[in-house]
Amino acid sequence: MNSPFDAAAIRARAEVAIAIALDVGREAARFRRESAPGTLAIENKGLQDFVTVADKRAEEAIRNGLLSRFPEDTFMGEESGGRSGGAGTWVVDPIDGTTNYIRGFRHWGVSIAFVVAGKVEIGVVYDAAEDKVFHAVRGGGAFKDGLPVHAGATTDPANALVILGHSRKTSFDDHLALSKRLHERGMDYRRMGAAAIDLVRVAEGTADLYYERHLNAWDMLAGALIAEEAGAMVAMPPVDSLLADGGPVIAHSPGLAGEFAFILEVEGLARSAD
CATH class of the missing domain: 3.40.190.80 (D-Maltodextrin-Binding Protein; domain 2)
Structure with a gap:
């Protein structure tokens, strides 16, 4: 199935997702730094599976930011659910690595993907450890804060x-x-x-x-x-x-x-x- 989106429409979505990931990631990091012990309002979804008020706020901000610009898109988030369908779907983890986030281990991030016709067309990840955003648009290479990145050349x-x-x-x-x-x-x-x-x-x-x-x-x-x-x-x-x-x-x-x-x-x- 061919994508109903042209290159300009995909690029516009990627630019918005990059900006949202950076803003939401930085706000989540600030909230974590400034939170007093016990104020993260941790809920246990299962064994070693947690959600915090920060996850919920982050997902709401991502959802609102994306759908206010692209109301015809659908949204699927870890915390609020949703569905795939329509022309394209945003698939979002507002804080990937919630346990790390809770404990202050900075190996966590914000993950935003855009799926069209069974393919991931956009990938955006905010890396909290470096305060940088990785992104890729299918067929266009991968970037970290706008600079190209490449997989390792290891053979041994x-x-x-x-x-x-x-x-x-x-x-x-x-x-x-x-x-x-x-x-x-x-x-x-x-x-x-x-x-x-x-x-x-x-x-x-x-x-x-x-x-x-x-x-x-x-x-x-x-x-x-x-x-x-x-x-x-x-x-x-x-x-x-x-x-x-x-x-x-x-x-x-x-x-x-x-x-x-x-x-x-x-x-x-x-x-x-x-």
């Missing part, structure tokens, strides 16, 4: 740094087995707790792999497009499937494709191709 696994996510919806034993396998190949690994930021770390070449067996669409879509446009190899289920049920994502430096092929086999995935 002994020089690789990988980031592994883990969902409580998946097997922890499998996660440990994967960690062991990568460790035995000489790789160093991390678990950081914010998928959108982990994916842009692959996009800028800081990390050589990000993999998680289950994420929701709002966690991954923006970062996955940015990583892909930066030259990383990316694999995930079809976007419509992710919007409905979530699923796995893998993004890695192209020079290490052979090292990570087994993960694609485990997940039954094919790398993205236009």
Whole structure:
């Protein structure tokens, strides 16, 4: 299906999303700095799954900012729900890495994706640690505060740094087995707790792999497009499937494709191709 949006319409949406991500991200960071203990009004959605008043305020600001400019678009957010449909859908995680945000660990961000006809056309991620915005428009490359970023050129696994996510919806034993396998190949690994930021770390070449067996669409879509446009190899289920049920994502430096092929086999995935 062809996109009903021309390049100018996509670019206009990207520019608005970049400005909103920066404003909302900075406001969330300010709110966190100035909040007294206990004023974040933390709610527990499940085991180690939290939401704060900051998440809700951030999502409302993003929704209002986008739909006031583009009222014909639909909106799907982590906190308020919504649906995909119509000509295009904004898929938003207002604070990806809420647990990190609560604890003052600055590995969190704002994730905004725009999906049209089953493809992610825009990805925008505010990186709180650096106070910078990554963005990509499909086919146009990936950028960090307007400067191009590129996936790493690593080819030797002994020089690789990988980031592994883990969902409580998946097997922890499998996660440990994967960690062991990568460790035995000489790789160093991390678990950081914010998928959108982990994916842009692959996009800028800081990390050589990000993999998680289950994420929701709002966690991954923006970062996955940015990583892909930066030259990383990316694999995930079809976007419509992710919007409905979530699923796995893998993004890695192209020079290490052979090292990570087994993960694609485990997940039954094919790398993205236009």
